Amino acid sequence: MIRPTCVVVLAAGEGKRMRSSRPKPLHHLCGRPMVRYVLDAATHDEVRATVVVVGHGATWVEKSLSERVRRDQQLTFVEQREQLGTGHAVSVALPTLDDAIGDSDGDVLILPGDAPLLRRETVASLLEYHRQEGAALTVLSAVVDDPHGYGRLLRAKDGSLARVVEERDATSDERAVREINTSIMVVRQSLLGPALRRVGRQNAQNEYYLTDLVAVLHEAGHRTTAMALDDPSEAQGVNDRVQLAAAERVLRRRINDAWMAEGVTMWDPLATYVDADVTLADEVSLLPGTVLKGRCVIERGARVGPNAFLSDVRVGEGAQVATVEATNAVIERDAVVSSFVVLEPGARVGVGEFVEPFTRRAL
Secondary structure (H helix, E strand, O other): OOOOEEEEEEEOOOOHHHOOOOOHHHOEEOOEEHHHHHHHHOOOOOEEEEEEEEEOEHHHHHHHHHHHOOOOOOEEEEEOOOOOOHHHHHHHHHHHHHHHHOOOOOEEEEEEOOOOOOOHHHHHHHHHHHHHOOOOEEEEEEEOOOOOOOOEEEEOOOOOEEEEEOHHHOOHHHHOOOEEEEEEEEEEHHHHHHHHOOOOOOOOOOOOOOOHHHHHHHHOOOOEEEEEOOOHHHHOOOOOHHHHHHHHHHHHHHHHHHHHHOOOEEOOHHHOEEOOOOEEOOOOEEOOOOEEEOOOEEOOOOEEOOOOEEEOOEEOOOOEEOOEEEEOOEEOOOOEEOOOEEEOOOOEEOOOOEEOOOOEEOO
């Protein structure tokens, strides 16, 4: 069963632990802003509107995402001027959601902007589970060995989800629970607004917790459920530079595995760096230490590396590019570019041309 769905992405946070002037959702992973991966995971046929809640660096976030949005995805931005919690952030988006869904009773998928490892297939499974269960609210959960720092899911005797308690508000017994909140949920649209109006700020942070929706709806007699992730790391948030690097390793492995399945040879995948917007043809060979950034295009049978650093470069069919640094350049088919060559922006290497070592070529 498919119901009209709206998506709310919470991207208003400052991310103080990143120690950066750049808003946390815009920190890059494999060449893309972190929040772009969340938006990609939320792209589904039944989605009628995608609302991004911005706050810190609102103009910067809106401009960056507007320039990079997928053709099949239209974004609406709303600003959370006061940082009063996740519940307040969603309430800011309510008028836009109501306009998008109209008289239909649809669903609202709520996602944090700092969960770049979330897969599109997982979101599809969550929506399907929510609808099959006939739930008013479904939380995506994870069972982990060390739940420290996360909200805990507390179940009722019948197995339904009774409430979510944040760690700082939990008792010692509640902290022993290993099923955690991922901050990802689906809520029936017709119930979202009324339930949010019943959420208070009686907690350690004096904020409107979105997770309090669970208790509000459960106590009102609505069905509230949780679907546990098979791979808990998929919902791992990014709050500091260490977690950013860890997420990048996972994404790079996914990118490399996908390209190798398409016929690309990587001599050492762990030492090969390919950005998300790079395009590779079959029978391309990438030697260790190769870094491909931006919108590089490497055509069939080309060989790149070792230790090449290319950014926005097109490499023609059958070309050989050794230890080369190049930006916004073109290397035509069957060309050979030797090691220790620098191609400056706008440079072009002709068809079948040989470029000698220790050469610098400009426009």
